Amino acid sequence: MKNNLRFDSNGKFKIVQFTDIHEGPSRDKSIELINKILDYENPNMVILSGDIIDGKCQTAEDVKKAINHIAEPMENRNVPWCIVFGNHDDEHNMMTKEEMMNLYMSFKHNLSQVGYKTFDRIGNYNLLVESSKDKTPKFNIYMIDSGKYAPAIIGGYDWIKLTQIWWYKRTAINLKKKYKRLIPALMFFHIPLKKFKKACKTGLVNGERLEDESCAKINLCLFNKIVKIGDVKGIFVGHDHFNNYCAALDGVRLGYAGYTGYGGYGDDKIPRGARVFLINEENPADFKTWTRREFDTELKK
Structure with missing residues (x-):
């Protein structure tokens, strides 16, 4: 049985988010990085x-x-890890998403799940982070498959479907009933919501916006549901x-992790890297986050 996620003895839990690695058969x-x-x-x-x-x-x-190749860095360090699919992950047509998910899940430290699935989505699941003192869940992580491309008549990218929103709502409500409280959470998926555009225009922004948000044309109220429930x-x-x-x-x-990989589109003037999250067990709703990028002096030591 795979180990549960838990806050460390100092009451901290750190996550690194890598994205858009675009790895191929040649390392x-x-x-x-x-x-x-x-x-x-x-x-x-x-x-x-x-x-x-x-x-x-x-x-x-x-x-x-x-x-x-992807698994090696985490497996060699005994670090728990999980994945959610993007729009390019199964473009090779050599394996289905479910076959790939089962392959990811075969690694000792991988915590991914098939989870709630539809005919074209797989890997909608959540992972609880337990207290440093006992098995009480103090934090939650939602993973959602945001799909690939919309039907040609609509164009652009796909959207998170009503059944997935229903899955999120049901999961959040069931957790609240079971533990008698809301469990603070982060949510991860690949394609941004339309609300990212609004947040970037109206909210306090840290970091860089160097291209338009490539979001779906259709919005089915996931964000409104998140605000109403209040856990994410x-x-x-x-x-x-x-x-x-x-x-x-x-x-x-609402945030981006930039890009990690050298296999997709990029620009050597725009550093690759990751996003880091630090969650405190005493106040998990107020997490800290920053980016770690390839030209940072810390990585050159």
Whole structure:
């Protein structure tokens, strides 16, 4: 049985979010950067928020090689990790998303789940973080599959469906009933919501917005449901490689992790990296977050 997530003896829990690695069958510099960031940050958990691999894989064996490359940094350090899919992860058409999810889940320290699934979405699940003192859950992490592309008649990217919103609502309500309180949470998926645009225009923004938000044209009220329920304190995504900002709207922080990989589109003037989260057991709703990027002096020591 895999170990539960828990706050450390100092009451801290650190997450590193890597995104848009775009790894292929041939190992590239992305893994070296991941290793450097993990060595410096020493997290309790790693989250990969989509476009982990892409269409460069030409066979099922290529897919397995790419996923093995991805797994090595966490597995070698005994760090728990989990994934959610992006719009490019199954472009190779060599393995289904469920087959890939089962492969990820086969690693000793991977905590991903098939979870709630629909005909085209898999990996909608949540992970609880227990107290440093006992098994009481103090924090929650939602992972959602944001899909790929909308039907041609609509165009653009897909959206989080009503059934997934229902799954989130049901999960949050059931947790509140079971534990007699709201459990503060973060939510991770790949494609940003439309609300990111509004947050960036109206809220306090830290970080850079260097490209337009590539969000779905259709919005089915996930954000409104999150605000109403009140457990999710931040939504964090990937997808738009040149954005690494964190803004706020209606009490919820909305942020990007930038991009980690050398396999997708990029610009050497825009550093690759990750987003880091530090959660305090005494006040888990008020988390700290920052980016760690490849040209940071800390990574050169």
